[in-house]
Amino acid sequence: MSNLEIRDLHVSVETEQGTKQILKGVDLSIGEGETHAIMGPNGSGKSTLAYAIAGHPKYTVESGSVKLDGEEVLTMTVDERARAGLFLAMQYPVEIPGVSVSNFLRTAKTAIDGAAPPIRGWIKDLDSSMSQLRMDKSFRERNVNEGFSGGEKKRNEILQLELLKPKFAVLDETDSGLDVDALKIVSEGVNRAKANTGLGILLITHYNRILKYIQPDFVHVFVAGKVVEQGGPELAVRLENEGYDRFLSNVNVGS
Amino acid sequence: MSAAPTANTGLIETDQHGMKAHSDGGDAYVPVQSRAERFTSTSVDDFEKVTGFELEWKLTPISRIAALTEGELDGSAPATALPEGVAGVAASWVDRSDARIGTAGAPEERASANAWSSFEKALAIDVSGEELHEYRVIRSELGQTPRAAHTVITAAPFSQGLVILSNSGDAQLSENVEIVVGDQAQLTVVTVQEWTDESNHLASHFARVGRDARLRHIVISLGGGVVRVNPSIHLVETGADGSAFGAYFADAGQHLEQRVYIDHVAAQTKSRVKYKGALQGATARSVWVGDVLIGPHATGTDSYEENRNLVLSEGPRADSIPNLEIETGDIQGAGHASSTGRFDDEQLFYLQSRGIPEDEARRLVVRGFLAEIVAQIGSEQVESELSAAIEAELTRAQGI
Numbered sequence: 001m002s003n004l005e006i007r008d009l010h011v012s013v014e015t016e017q018g019t020k021q022i023l024k025g026v027d028l029s030i031g032e033g034e035t036h037a038i039m040g041p042n043g044s045g046k047s048t049l050a051y052a053i054a055g056h057p058k059y060t061v062e063s064g065s066v067k068l069d070g071e072e073v074l075t076m077t078v079d080e081r082a083r084a085g086l087f088l089a090m091q092y093p094v095e096i097p098g099v100s101v102s103n104f105l106r107t108a109k110t111a112i113d114g115a116a117p118p119i120r121g122w123i124k125d126l127d128s129s130m131s132q133l134r135m136d137k138s139f140r141e142r143n144v145n146e147g148f149s150g151g152e153k154k155r156n157e158i159l160q161l162e163l164l165k166p167k168f169a170v171l172d173e174t175d176s177g178l179d180v181d182a183l184k185i186v187s188e189g190v191n192r193a194k195a196n197t198g199l200g201i202l203l204i205t206h207y208n209r210i211l212k213y214i215q216p217d218f219v220h221v222f223v224a225g226k227v228v229e230q231g232g233p234e235l236a237v238r239l240e241n242e243g244y245d246r247f248l249s250n251v252n253v254g255s
Numbered sequence: 256m257s258a259a260p261t262a263n264t265g266l267i268e269t270d271q272h273g274m275k276a277h278s279d280g281g282d283a284y285v286p287v288q289s290r291a292e293r294f295t296s297t298s299v300d301d302f303e304k305v306t307g308f309e310l311e312w313k314l315t316p317i318s319r320i321a322a323l324t325e326g327e328l329d330g331s332a333p334a335t336a337l338p339e340g341v342a343g344v345a346a347s348w349v350d351r352s353d354a355r356i357g358t359a360g361a362p363e364e365r366a367s368a369n370a371w372s373s374f375e376k377a378l379a380i381d382v383s384g385e386e387l388h389e390y391r392v393i394r395s396e397l398g399q400t401p402r403a404a405h406t407v408i409t410a411a412p413f414s415q416g417l418v419i420l421s422n423s424g425d426a427q428l429s430e431n432v433e434i435v436v437g438d439q440a441q442l443t444v445v446t447v448q449e450w451t452d453e454s455n456h457l458a459s460h461f462a463r464v465g466r467d468a469r470l471r472h473i474v475i476s477l478g479g480g481v482v483r484v485n486p487s488i489h490l491v492e493t494g495a496d497g498s499a500f501g502a503y504f505a506d507a508g509q510h511l512e513q514r515v516y517i518d519h520v521a522a523q524t525k526s527r528v529k530y531k532g533a534l535q536g537a538t539a540r541s542v543w544v545g546d547v548l549i550g551p552h553a554t555g556t557d558s559y560e561e562n563r564n565l566v567l568s569e570g571p572r573a574d575s576i577p578n579l580e581i582e583t584g585d586i587q588g589a590g591h592a593s594s595t596g597r598f599d600d601e602q603l604f605y606l607q608s609r610g611i612p613e614d615e616a617r618r619l620v621v622r623g624f625l626a627e628i629v630a631q632i633g634s635e636q637v638e639s640e641l642s643a644a645i646e647a648e649l650t651r652a653q654g655i
């Protein structure tokens with residue numbers, strides 16, 4: 001059984017005002033096939049956690065560890081982490097001018113698998129994932145994320161999730177900017193990946209809405225750089241109704 | 256030929272004759288002389304010896320090209336492979352007295368005038384077909400003898416054409432290319448430089464674009480020691496449309512220069528300039544100068560010029576100088592953008608987060624950056640050859 005263990009993770013970022021501590025001791029364990037939702041106010045550090053796991057150079061790990069099946073991830077380069085089985089669906093996917101979606105996906109798939117995918121099977125997988133995500137074939141020839149609508153960018157992230165078949169995925173507000181239909185389509189994509197590969201998921205969201213389609217096993221409340229409470233799906237409902245007030249009494253947002 | 260008092264390209268005029276030197280970028284420079292007032296002559300003797308202090312030459316390593324600016328040039332017709340049986344396009348070698356010669360422009364500097372004074376036969380390419388056909392001229396055996404060349408490309412009214420000048424092998428070449436685009440014609444002219452490192456190439460392209468006609472001019476410079484291609488596009492009739500695209504990849508030791516001049520003469524004319532360059536290696540060097548002149552009668556014009564440089568290692572120098580002169584108050588739009596920078600970290604992070612190793616991610620980004628220009632050519636064959644050539648440049652470039 002695969003697992004992802006985050007232990008006492010402290011992360012800072014350099015700002016013009018100096019070093020700013022954002023994550024202040026995050027502990028989380030995710031097992032194979034489990035879905036963990038993370039909910040928390042703006043600026044609490046959710047995206048920072050996602051980026052730190054993926055290895056974004058802007059974020060400095062001060063201490064702690066992230067282990068994938070017992071292997072330390074924090075000493076790996078960004079691409080090594082991806083090849084080890086981690087995936088980040090970004091809150092704001094990046095545009096890559098001049099690089100077509102199909103070229104990008106093939107290059108990524110080749111890098112992850114260590115060998116080019118057999119052409120026929122690859123085209124078939126690509127076609128079927130795209131059609132299930134209701135992405136027109138013309139997207140294959142478009143430049144990565146360039147001119148994509150917010151919803152199209154999110155579908156493109158899930159397309160990659162399905163094709164690259166990671167062990168664990170962090171979905172950073174994949175639901176934001178999606179209409180109801182798109183939300184369903186994207187959620188189905190995530191659920192397919194989960195069913196096919198036993199994907200473990202860390203799902204960052206502000207809304208209970210997506211959790212109706214992607215059932216969480218655990219819900220974590222994230223405030224001021226750490227997990228302050230955990231529970232089951234019922235906690236998400238309660239958070240949506242009550243907000244974060246009861247956790248915020250002693251902290252300022254973003255401090 | 257314009258009426259300038261003396262051979263004065265070496266002189267820096269300080270009075271601007273009431274010209275408005277317009278720029279909105281912090282690093283855009285103020286022209287010391289309106290582009291319209293530059294001295295022109297087809298005779299090399301009208302130009303003084305190049306010193307390197309001239310506005311035209313001060314960014315060029317003139318010692319490397321002295322044979323072309325100062326020396327005697329072989330004016331015989333250069334070894335040129337012409338395609339046969341392309342419908343709607345005819346080519347022939349013509350005498351200096353041919354009426355087509357001198358219809359699109361005249362030299363503004365000594366190397367160009369030297370070529371003009373020296374050529375014996377000009378290559379005349381006439382595009383007359385109303386269906387688009389590709390006509391590709393290949394020069395790959397010019398050798399190391401300093402030589403001159405002259406080409407006149409004429410697109411008849413209503414015609415369509417794609418003319419590609421493919422250059423490779425050795426060359427010491429100074430040349431002029433005249434381009435005349437007849438009313439409502441649509442012409443694309445591409446010049447591709449894949450010379451050897453030991454080669455030097457100075458080219459002036461002069462274009463006149465007619466009424467409601469469209470010229471797309473594309474410069475791709477990958478190989479050569481000093482390569483300087485300067486297109487001047489004169490939008491002389493109402494509704495003329497000119498685009499100038501360029502892509503270059505400068506490695507160590509290479510100097511790739513392009514001075515683009517868009518001359519909005521008539522009303523309702525439109526221009527777009529987009530040049531993109533990648534530089535790799537401490538001594539790699541590029542120069543882009545983009546002069547746009549919107550003349551007093553060019554009302555309702557729309558112009559935009561852009562230069563982007565991607566610096567792949569420590570040390571290369573990319574000069575990027577946009578330069579806009581506007582002489583009428585009634586324009587639709589005029590703008591410029593220029594940037595020179597390193598890799599976009601977010602792009603690299605995104606690619607790497609999908610498992611793609613850093614060096615491969617860098618190659619993907621550069622290839623993509625230049626692909627936008629290559630894709631403008633409109634010839635599958637040439638585009639795929641160039642993609643492969645860029646790939647080879649990237650593989651050769653250490654550390655990216």
Ligand SMILES: Nc1ncnc2c1ncn2[C@@H]1O[C@H](COP(=O)(O)OP(=O)(O)OP(=O)(O)O)[C@@H](O)[C@H]1O
Pocket residue numbers: 013014015020022040041042043044045046047048049058253254255
């Ligand atoms: N590069 C940076 N420079 C300065 N501050 C930063 C930087 N990156 C993150 N921060 C700060 O760190 C804090 C956490 O940001 P983060 O993006 O992780 O929040 P979040 O929980 O994802 O918020 P949201 O719900 O709005 O997406 C915020 O206060 C943010 O302003």
Ligand SMILES: [Mg+2]
Pocket residue numbers: 046047048091172173
């Ligand atoms: Mg966020």
